[in-house]
Amino acid sequence: MVRPSRCPHRRARHGPPCRRGSQGVDDGQRPGGRRRDAFAGEHTVVEPPARLHYTEATAPSAGAAPAGPSTEVQVRLEAFEGGTLLTLTHLGVPAGSPGETGWSMALDELERLLDR
Numbered sequence: 001m002v003r004p005s006r007c008p009h010r011r012a013r014h015g016p017p018c019r020r021g022s023q024g025v026d027d028g029q030r031p032g033g034r035r036r037d038a039f040a041g042e043h044t045v046v047e048p049p050a051r052l053h054y055t056e057a058t059a060p061s062a063g064a065a066p067a068g069p070s071t072e073v074q075v076r077l078e079a080f081e082g083g084t085l086l087t088l089t090h091l092g093v094p095a096g097s098p099g100e101t102g103w104s105m106a107l108d109e110l111e112r113l114l115d116r
Helices: 098-114
Strands: 002-007 034-036 039-047 051-058 071-080 083-091
Touching: 083 098
Parallel strands: none
Antiparallel strands: 002 083, 034 039, 039 051, 051 071, 071 083
């Protein structure tokens, strides 16, 4: 899934996705840094402020080993027409799946909040 979204704002936060209310732990926004929450994975590319790639697989609980196949999330931020272009690619997520729907909802909400 690839979803470009334009943001007219000049400032952007960089780092792994935030899951409010999760009991997750993130021990480093660096290659090899581990994410442990409802998903398990590893940061594979960390190049502030422009790129973040990480693997992700479902886990039965925080800190547990992955229970399913791993996917890869790629986030890129670029200057674009006086703002920021966010490109999110989630490799391994089937079209029309709950994963695709979740990202669409999250990016729609981000766009709504930034357009206030």
